Amino acid sequence: MVSIKDVARVAGVSDKTVSRVVNGEPNVTPDTMEKVQLAIADLGYIPNLAARSIRSNRTNIIGIITDFISTTPYSGDIVRGVQDWAGANGRTVLLANTDGDQKREADVWRTFKAHRIDGVLYVAMYHRVVVPAVGEVSIPTVLVNSHPEDGYAYPSIEPDDFGGSYDLTQHLISLGHRRIGYIRLNPLLLGANQRLDAFLAAAQAGGISESDLVIRLGMEGPIGRETNYVHREALDILSMPNRPTALICGNDEMALQAYLAALHLGLRIPDDVTIVGFDDFRTVSLGLKPELTTVALPYYDLGWQGADMLDQLVQGKGSETERRILKCMVVARRSSAMARAQGQTVDAVGTHN
Amino acid sequence: MVSIKDVARVAGVSDKTVSRVVNGEPNVTPDTMEKVQLAIADLGYIPNLAARSIRSNRTNIIGIITDFISTTPYSGDIVRGVQDWAGANGRTVLLANTDGDQKREADVWRTFKAHRIDGVLYVAMYHRVVVPAVGEVSIPTVLVNSHPEDGYAYPSIEPDDFGGSYDLTQHLISLGHRRIGYIRLNPLLLGANQRLDAFLAAAQAGGISESDLVIRLGMEGPIGRETNYVHREALDILSMPNRPTALICGNDEMALQAYLAALHLGLRIPDDVTIVGFDDFRTVSLGLKPELTTVALPYYDLGWQGADMLDQLVQGKGSETERRILKCMVVARRSSAMARAQGQTVDAVGTHN
DNA sequence: ATTTCAATTGACGACGTCGACATTGGTGCC
DNA sequence: GGCACCAATGTCGACGTCGTCAATTGAAAT
Known part of the structure; x- marks a missing residue:
């Protein structure tokens, strides 16, 4: 490999x-500069960053630690946000995945330290409480899409699940819905409670009595291997004699199943029932017809801004305890509509849209 | 940072x-060894890989270049396969994304070279023909999920789209289907033609005349911004007076829309119509009810084996022109069933399953 | 002409690690 | 005892880069 001396x-x-x-x-001198640049081009010289980092004690590498990178399809957006930030700021991204395994996580930290990377973005693919397995020596770390357990101080950046869910519920209420079904996420996920709490709060604020809410658990069990009740519960809720006019699903994948259940029952969306999701997982939210009203999570920005927070931290300017919350926007599409008087029987074959 | 001298x-x-x-x-001596290990533990010493690489000219880092990492949800599996291989073999993974942009791609190559990484896995998120923008100096490179344009020699590893599609079609034929609909992928994707060709070949081999095949284009336009005709086409095909008893979709996302179209028309799956997809994109294939018969793409293995091929190459043992093809398995789930008598037309085969 | 000063360029060493080679001390053998 | 040999350990330098500081040059100022 050609070096600076060549x-x-x-x-x-x-x-x-x-x-x-x-x-x-x-x-x-412009003169020497030209000579040098010519030689560089001729030889195809590219500076050796390892050597540079040995001297400067800065690698300009940031590491991403993920837990379940491929299990969830959103992950890509966070990582892409980080990458784009890195590309725009002359950093490189080292990626490692732990599969949620403690031992592998420890290895990853060790490897990252061996590479003397500047900082770590600890990305939990599900919004939840985590404690990075930091060893003796510590690297600046920002938690993305998660936050530290009590007693541990890490800066973190998270989506505003509560706000998003609150707005979504309000959206339905403003459309006149008074009986609303709700299918919960796996309670292990931090978002699950926040979204449910916001739903309840918004319903109460909207003057809806608890008896008009139907709340069911959609999934439970360890992340990645959960049991799924969504389709069954959706069928059940939508078969109730006095069924809700709107159904909120913990996320878009659940909404998919609710769609199928509704269609299976011959219900038209949104004419007979409004269905909404959460995440704006576009394969689903745009793939469904009518397209799904949902709440967009700021995954890309989580990555980008998380990287930026980390950079501040690396430069000693950031706060050790900053907790940044990013807004989640309701994306109103055609699956939600005004609540209507509820008909008795609906023809199975609806109209095209 | 504590060094070996400390x-x-x-x-x-x-x-x-x-x-x-x-x-x-x-x-x-066991004695000195113990002393040293004690000191290492005490100080939390971790070897500096940059310094090591300066001497050894090996970094044990492999780079992944992706084009559209988050656009497609499968991508994660390839990357995870690479990561797991890397973890198991003491390598680290550097990740970069080009968004399909030539200039960024050039930057990425330059950066990777600056890091003196051992090799590159060039991962195209859609199976298609690519030419990595290699500069003057070259790094060992393996194309994953894609293959080089004519005239360029790179080892590559790809899924057997043809075989998978052939088997899938045969699966339907063996279930008694004689009129089959087919919704094509974006023709820009290499898999599109392979899958279609295999479909036609298998149909012909199964003695099905071309007039019993209904082939429609589901998507077209630049990758990432295509126009989507799937729902409309599915409605159209399934509304035909003499409609196919089975519908093959270019991928699972298309199958999702076909499901919705079928349900919308009041058709039951698989009783009234068999629908199958391709990719085994599990959010969809397992989210759909009944679960979707599809073809599993070996994404994880593509990543793992691709990394292994690259390693051979780096060690000078690999072939510059190897082209490895990985089998795609039909995953038969409940969305496909025996063809049945339908409406006006009567079909000989008619058992339930 | 001499001095002063700034601009330009170079010599050298250090960063952390490890390969090549040297040194030390002990063991076994005649 | 003398010698060969080997195991254990150390010394030194080089990898590629860049910070420090010295050297050189030329031009401006006196």
Whole structure:
């Protein structure tokens, strides 16, 4: 591999001068600069970052630790946000996945430290409470899509599940819905409670009595291997004699199953029942017809801004305890509509849209 | 940061001896070894890989270049396969995303070279023909989920779209289906043609005349911004007076829309119509009820084996032109069933399952 | 002409690690 | 005892880069 000295020799200058050119330092004659640049181009010289980092104690590498990278399809957006930030700021991204395994996580930390990376973005693919397995030496770390357990101080950045869910519920109430069904996420996920709490709060604020709410558990069990009750529960809720006019699903994947259940029962969406989801997981939310009203999670921004927070931290400017919350926007699409008087029988075959 | 010399000083030995212990070299007294290990633990010493790589000219880092990492939800599995291989073989993974942009791609190559990584896995998130923008100096590269344009030699690893599609079609034929609908992928994708060709070949081999096949285009336009005709086409096909008894969709996302169309028309799956997909994108294939018969793409293995091929290449043992094809398995679930008599037309085959 | 000063360039060493080689001390053998 | 040999350990330098500081040059100021 061609080194700075090779360039120096070819250009007929000292290695230091080449270094100056490469790093854009001042006080280099246009003449020599040209010579050097020519030599660089000729030889295809590219600076060795490892060597550079040895001297500077900065690698410009940030690490991402994920738990279940491929299990959830959203993950990509967070990672992409980080990558784009990195690309825009001259950093490189080291990626590691733990599969939620403690031992692997420890290995990953060790490896990252061995690479002397500047900082770590600890990305939990489900919004929940985590404690990174930090060892003796510590690296600046920001938790993304999660927050630390009590007693541990890490800056974190999270989506505003509560706000999003509150707004979504309000959206339905403003459309005139007074009986609303709710299918819960796996309670292990932090978002699950926040979303449910917000739902209840918004319903109460909207003057809806608890008896008009139908709340069911959609999933439970360890993350990645949960049992799924959604389809069954949706069928059940939508078969009630006095069925809700709207059904909120813990996320879009659940909404998919609710759609199928509704269609299976011959109900039209949104004419007979409004169905909404959460996440704006676009394969589903745009794939469903009519397209799904849902709440967009700011995954990309979580990644981008998380990287930015980390950068602050690395530069000693960030706060050790900052907790940033990103807004979640309701995306109103065609699956939600005004509540209507509830007909008795509906023809199974509806109209095209 | 604590270095090998700090450890040496604390342990009362030379740095070289510490190096020996760290690297498991022979000829160290159990006694000294213990002293050294104690010092390492005390100080929390972790070897500096950058320094190591400077000497050894090996970084043990492999790079992944992706084009549309988050656009497609499968991507994660390929990356995870690579990561798991890396974890199992003491390598680290550097990740970069180009968004399909030439300029960014050039930057990425440059950055990777600057890091002196051992090799690159060029992962195209859609199976298609690519040419990595290699510069002057070249890094060992393996194409994953894609293959090089004519005239360029890179080893590659790809899924057997043809075989999978052939088997899937045969599966339907063996269930008695004689009129089959087919909704095509975006023709820009390499898999699109392979899957269609295999479908036609299998149909012909099964003695089905072309006039009993209904083939429609489901999507077209630039990747990431395509126009989607699937729902409309599915409605259209399933509304035909003499409609197919089975509908093959270019991928699972398309199958989702076909489901919705079928349900919308009051058709039951699989009783009235069999619907199958491709990809085994589990959010969809398991989320749909009944669960979707589809073809599993070996994404994880693509990643794992791709990494392994790359490793061979790096070690000078691999072939520059190997083209490895991984089998795609039909995953028969409940969305496909025996063809049945339908409406006006009577079909000989008519058992329930 | 001499001095002063700034601009330009180079020599050198250090970063952390490990390969090549040297040194030390002990063991076994005649 | 003398010698060969080997195990254990250390010394030194090089990898590629860049910070520090010195050297050189030329031009402006006196």
